[in-house]
Amino acid sequence: MSVLVQPRSTGSGPIIDFHREASCLEIEDLSLAYGDKPALRGLTLRVPRHRVTAFIGPSGCGKSTLLRALNRLHDLNEEVSHEGKVLLEGRDIHDPEVAVAELRRRVGMVFQVPNPFPMSIYDNVAFGLRLLGGMRRRQMDDVVEWALTSAALWHEVKDRLRASAWSLSGGQQQRLVIARTLAVRPEVLLLDEPASALDPISTLKIEELIRNLKSQLTLVLVTHNMQQAARVSDYTAFLQEGELVEYGPTDTLFTNPRLRRTENYITGRMA
Amino acid sequence: MMSHDLTRGEGPWPWLAAGSVALSLLMLGALLVLLAGRGLGHFWPAPVALVELENGRWLAGEAVKEARLPGAEGSGTRGRERLYRTANRDLDDGIWTWVALETIADVGYPDELVVLERRRWGDFIGRLMAVERDGRPLGEGKSAWTVLQARLVELEVLRDEQARLRRKTIMPLAARLATGPDAEASRDLARANAQLRELRAEMGRDRLVLESADGRRLEQPLVEVVRAWRPNAMSPVEKLAAWGQGVWRFLAEGPRAANTAGGVWPAIFGTVLMVLLMSVLVTPFGVLAAIYLNEVAHQGRFTRLVRIAVRNLAGVPSIVYGVFGLGVFVHGIGGSLDAWFFEEALPSPTFGTGGLLWASLTLALLTLPVVIVATEEGLARIPDQQREGALALGATRLEMLTRVVLPMATPAMLTGLILAVARAAGEVAPLMLVGVAKLAPQVPVDGDFPFLHLERKFMHLGYHIFDTAFHGGDVQAALPLVYATALLLVLVILVLNLTAIFLRHHLKVRHGALPRV
Ligand SMILES: Nc1ncnc2c1ncn2[C@@H]1O[C@H](COP(=O)(O)OP(=O)(O)OP(=O)(O)O)[C@@H](O)[C@H]1O
């Protein structure tokens, strides 16, 4: 077996034992089906707090489906049925007492295609804050600046906060969307192929951003780019046909996968 | 971009397409030119000819057109006749005179010929001999014209005073008296009425002595004269000013003489008000229906069925909506409203007869499908990522709709509204059943509570055209007004649409272009 990548140290010191990590999200035997077509089959996995966890796997294996199950975006689709549990900080997110809006604020999501709203840059970032209400103008200005700074966008847009968000470049738009999500102070940030529509330089910026955000929140990243997963994630889960094939620390999974299937996939994608 | 060079060997179809566009534009242009030429030309002071006939008779009038006598042969003036508008309905039987060209001995355009626009009997064309007050002459011969002009200005002042007295003093007093006996009010009212009588007497003191071209005399009370001009003595600049004034009167005044003269202000007002009211009614319904169909309802056989039904409703002939409005709104709902709330007025109906509200509702129903379809298309074009983006930030479905989806769909809604306005403003047939009136000089908005009188009948430009063209006594005389009114209707629709288009453009600019993906 050949070692294909040497994952770079993620900068947060040596990774401590996987099993001793405090978990932020716990997925227990989660199955999900679109109508009668199963998309997830009995997944069980823990997402450690303040770490970057990557989901990889072939197209159509259910990565996006899993991600969307974590903040209940499937609620809108009447066809979707699910079984099993998702615990956020020990609490089942499907508990009838959990408010969906509140959950979605705690578990933010960034999509593959940048989706800024057709309003000004400022209004985009303030969108979630305004939904919450009860914030003074001054305070809001501060949070907007903080969020844009955290998303490494502040210096590029500080002079044109009133300009339309659609006047930004694709990479800037994606960082704006991240800033928008950060502004409501989520605990978890779900990123579904956030850089797949971007050029290499924008991609690098997003990756750096992900590494920096780790100190503030828990990140879950879906990607098709093995190098990217290796570069930014601490843990990687390999999914295939709705099942979890292998899950472990990223460097172990990439250098020394336990299963043939995982190795084949990684080798195939790396080549 | 492809090059759009028509001469490349692509066969005849680009030419066909371009040709049909050119033809449509040409026809549109021709329509506007016809309406503008015929309609606006009417207000230009036409020269008045003094015609001497070979048999020694005289006549004065504006030449309108020439025609060949049926069955006549030859060329030049032989067998042709000319139509003169000789006016003077009180002296002659009609206002038109056909004259065979061969019988004309001489045509002149003397400066002293006057045209008077009068409240009764239509125009007068002839000579002004004298202006008299209480039987004594104020001016005669040459000075009569100067005196007349001065008197007309004074008369205008008196008229204004009279109108003010009526509006400001008498009507409020009468309203006060209607609520109960009030000694002070009735004393004031008596004094105001006396004032009014004095004004009227003052206005009635002057008379004009007129003479037609063939020498018949006529005494004309000055009160009935609206305007006077001497077209042959006017310079082009004066004519232009008179033209502008004529157009302005047409726009600003109410109709006279069974809609064959005067202006169309109540009809403009009625049309615009009805369209605005219709827009106010149709937009919320249409938008809500579209939101339900596109955002709320489970997409299945039911929504498909509703969509098909809505699209088919757009094709139902408008008169059918008129019948529906008459049956349901006027007789059904209006009748019940009368029975419950306006019992004291029965048997004369309040809401149980056609009126502004019912007409607007009927047209709102008529244009509902257009608004629904346009809004739905706009909603369907909004990418789902936008919706999910809002939800993922913790927005409820309602917040997602009001803050992201609806603002993005506003241009589409306005497009629907533009189509609706264009359709509604031109409809006449259903209105005849549900509330349009031949004559309703009182516009449905005034100073009396509740200011907007939804139960009143109203005038409409489209119906006004129909009525003037077919129901007047003298179609020939009314025809220019028909053209002018038609032009106005087109312009009103244009202005309404442009307003909506500007609004839509403004919104698009504010929300930026479509997202780059
Ligand atoms: N809205 C939906 N309705 C029905 N089936 C769906 C829906 N969304 C996804 N699926 C199916 O569920 C399976 C998993 O899809 P999912 O989008 O989660 O894949 P993915 O791993 O994200 O793929 P990719 O890498 O291409 O994004 C696929 O077979 C897909 O066809």
Ligand SMILES: [Mg+2]
């Ligand atoms: Mg996906």
